[in-house]
Amino acid sequence: MSFLSRKTTKALSRSRPSTARTLATSAESAQPSSANIRVGVVLKRDPLTLKEQSPFTRAYYAHRDAQIAKTARPFPADFYFKRGTIAESKYNAAVEELGAKKEGEWVHPFSVLEKVGLQKEELSGLKKRSEVVAENADDVKSLDRSWSEDLFLVVKGPRGWQFIESAVGPEELLHEAASRCVQETCGPLQNWVVGRAPVGHLKATKGSETFHNPADYFAKVFFMRSHLLAGQVALKGYSDYAWLTREQLSSYLEKDNKAIAIEMI
Amino acid sequence: MLTARRIRVPARSCLLAGQKAAVRFDSSARPTKGGGMIGDRRIQQMQEFLYTPIQPTTPPQENDPAVQQQHDETEIIERMWALEKLEEARSDMEALKRKYRAMRFAMLELEKLDERLFAGAISGGLADDGDTSYVTFPRNLRIPTETPPLSGFNPPADSS
Numbered sequence: 189m190s191f192l193s194r195k196t197t198k199a200l201s202r203s204r205p206s207t208a209r210t211l212a213t214s215a216e217s218a219q220p221s222s223a224n225i226r227v228g229v230v231l232k233r234d235p236l237t238l239k240e241q242s243p244f245t246r247a248y249y250a251h252r253d254a255q256i257a258k259t260a261r262p263f264p265a266d267f268y269f270k271r272g273t274i275a276e277s278k279y280n281a282a283v284e285e286l287g288a289k290k291e292g293e294w295v296h297p298f299s300v301l302e303k304v305g306l307q308k309e310e311l312s313g314l315k316k317r318s319e320v321v322a323e324n325a326d327d328v329k330s331l332d333r334s335w336s337e338d339l340f341l342v343v344k345g346p347r348g349w350q351f352i353e354s355a356v357g358p359e360e361l362l363h364e365a366a367s368r369c370v371q372e373t374c375g376p377l378q379n380w381v382v383g384r385a386p387v388g389h390l391k392a393t394k395g396s397e398t399f400h401n402p403a404d405y406f407a408k409v410f411f412m413r414s415h416l417l418a419g420q421v422a423l424k425g426y427s428d429y430a431w432l433t434r435e436q437l438s439s440y441l442e443k444d445n446k447a448i449a450i451e452m453i
Numbered sequence: 454m455l456t457a458r459r460i461r462v463p464a465r466s467c468l469l470a471g472q473k474a475a476v477r478f479d480s481s482a483r484p485t486k487g488g489g490m491i492g493d494r495r496i497q498q499m500q501e502f503l504y505t506p507i508q509p510t511t512p513p514q515e516n517d518p519a520v521q522q523q524h525d526e527t528e529i530i531e532r533m534w535a536l537e538k539l540e541e542a543r544s545d546m547e548a549l550k551r552k553y554r555a556m557r558f559a560m561l562e563l564e565k566l567d568e569r570l571f572a573g574a575i576s577g578g579l580a581d582d583g584d585t586s587y588v589t590f591p592r593n594l595r596i597p598t599e600t601p602p603l604s605g606f607n608p609p610a611d612s613s
Contacts (some may be wrong), residue, residue, distance in 0.1 A: 205469060225566060225567055225570065233606065234594075234596075234597070235535065235597045236595065236598070236601050236602065236606065237597055237598060237600065237601050238597050238598070238599055239597065244533070244537065245537070248530065248533075248534050249535075251530060255527070255589065258486060259507065261502065261507065264498060264502060265495075266498065267495060267498045267499070267502070316603075317601055317603060317605065320605065321601070331606045332605045332606050335601050336597070356570070361570060361573035361574070362573065362574055363573075378593070380590075380591045380594060384573060384574050384575075384576065385540055385556060385559075385560060385574045385575070386556070386557075386559040386560070386563060386574065387552065387555060387556050387557040387559065388556065388559050389559040389562050389563070391562065408562065408566060410559055410562075410563060410570075411559070415594060417591060417593050417594060418593065448555070451552075451554070451555040452552060452555035452556070452559075453552075
């Protein structure tokens with residue numbers, strides 16, 4: 189791929205998966221059974237609002253608008269507001285209140301509309317919403333918080349805080365197993381598993397502290413990405429759950445779980 | 454570069470010919486007491502808006518130090534903005550590379566471990582079994598907006 193460095197591309201190309209695969213006989217391929225392959229799901233609630241702009245970005249856009257406004261035509265009020273109508277008198281009153289009767293001053297029509305009160309209901313609804321969001325800021329189980337960030341589902345399992353996972357059935361593919369895993373663990377949750385390829389993997393290495401159960405020592409977990417569409421978690425099979433932002437994940441997850449999370453999300 | 458000039462729209466008298474032409478083709482035109490004709494002024498306004506060029510009222514001031522300073526300030530601001538955008542693009546690309554690397558290594562490992570699962574994972578595009586539910590985005594996958602939904606993340610129970 190073009191956006192990998194030359195070194196990485198060379199390293200990967202040495203073990204490039206062949207695209208033209210012939211059927212391998214059982215004698216030729218000595219592959220371990222898929223009983224030890226597990227599927228994990230990185231279930232994510234997408235951000236609902238755009239990221240907050242930095243002070244510099246806000247200042248730059250204000251500067252650019254001012255530059256454009258300096259050379260723009262004045263707002264043709266007499267085109268939009270017919271002479272002698274109530275709308276025209278309201279507009280003139282709003283402009284005067286904003287103190288923009290000075291020569292060369294340009295007033296954005298939207299600021300005038302706000303003054304006239306056409307968006308009052310929407311603005312008060314938004315205020316209430318932001319109060320609710322502020323209340324939920326510390327509640328890690330709530331989905332009604334951190335509007336501009338991703339929220340990832342983690343559960344308290346045998347490996348500490350981890351992503352949800354389950355075994356892969358003998359006839360199942362990874363994306364099918366991922367769907368089933370979400371339904372079994374989180375209850376009737378509307379979600380969408382992205383594609384068929386895993387986004388990361390975790391395997392137990394000798395002396396790894398991540399896998400406590402001896403039966404899991406040779407297990408490999410392949411993670412699928414999934415978007416939460418609607419619903420809330422009704423947890424089964426784990427003791428606790430949390431919806432965490434990217435920053436919070438690094439304080440909750442440990443060791444291998446943390447390492448792979450940083451790489452793949 | 455932009456300078457502090459006031460904009461002047463040419464006087465109406467310059468557009469008298471155009472005004473007359475507009476009135477001639479306007480069906481709501483009617484005569485006035487003074488002998489002229491009036492019609493829908495909005496046609497005339499639209500013509501002014503569309504066809505008159507914006508002309509500065511002051512001559513260009515090349516040797517004015519205040520103007521030069523303004524030029525310099527604007528240039529510095531633009532360069533800082535370009536730098537900010539460059540950093541943003543770099544960090545986006547780094548994140549993309551990191552995720553791709555994780556995905557690539559997962560696929561390499563899967564190929565070694567299980568042929569069936571690997572074959573299922575690489576069958577992208579239109580699948581043999583006719584299942585394309587994973588290819589198209591679901592309709593209720595919401596994109597971020599400037600303001601949040603008034604009902605919050607979980608919509609009210611009675612909405613479908």
